[in-house]
Amino acid sequence: MLVVITGKGGVGKTMVSALLVKCIAELKAKDENILAVDADPASNFANALGIKTTCSVGDIREDIRKMLNKGTFPLTDKEMYFDGKVFEITAECNICSINFDFIEMGRPEGYECYCALNDMLKKILKRMENAYKFIVVDCEAGLEHISRRTTTKADIMLIVTDTSNAGFKTAVKINELAQRLGVKKEKIFLAVNKFNENFNESAKQRVEEKINACGIPEIWRIPHDEEIATFNLGGKPLIEISDDSKAYNAIRTICKILLP
């Protein structure tokens, strides 16, 4: 099952992705495989998961490009070489007794465009779908992945927003574009993050109106969580968050509702 986490910059996509991995391991996938994919060129999913990576898909692509330029590429079959290398850089992780695999997409060197890397992401997701019960993809902010159709095969597209106008506007754009490019309406859900439980009644009402107006079914509200803010301050991996964290409890509910 391919679960894609998308939304405006800074709304909490990486936090939701990391806690989903933790939660899937806790609730669903004790003996099944989970793959976490960092599809954001700014790459910080690894930090949230408490792992260090040394090589990304972007690096593989760069090596292939250099070898092809020099005429030293070792095989006739580029695809086979690529598959082998992706297998090599897939990190097998065990963090806080949570087992999962991890792939970082990285970014192209210099001024090169992201198209080639996005094509590679599409291929990787296609090839991995049979090997893993759950694949969680932390996307780059905004519409890029959707417009390049790298994530339009999602079984679940979770659009994250905070309570800002801009967050909701981006959510609406993502929803419209995703559906235009073939994602079924029933697969798209909204998670409102950093919800301030101390909002007065009128502010709560305004949030409610924004949720209704944006036309994406709300799956659950994730409260602002001081524990997450403290972890962030200390640079601690979010995967180590306590079982009774408010945000983690909300993610648990999302996991129970969305994932079989």
Ligand SMILES: Nc1ncnc2c1ncn2[C@@H]1O[C@H](COP(=O)(O)OP(=O)(O)OP(=O)(O)O)[C@@H](O)[C@H]1O
């Ligand atoms: N529920 C929450 N409570 C408190 N802080 C939060 C919560 N969710 C996210 N944050 C904090 O908000 C900041 C942005 O979160 P995060 O990095 O997950 O967003 P993002 O959407 O992945 O951002 P980017 O678009 O830059 O990748 C981080 O400092 C994170 O710790």
Ligand SMILES: [Mg+2]
């Ligand atoms: Mg992020």
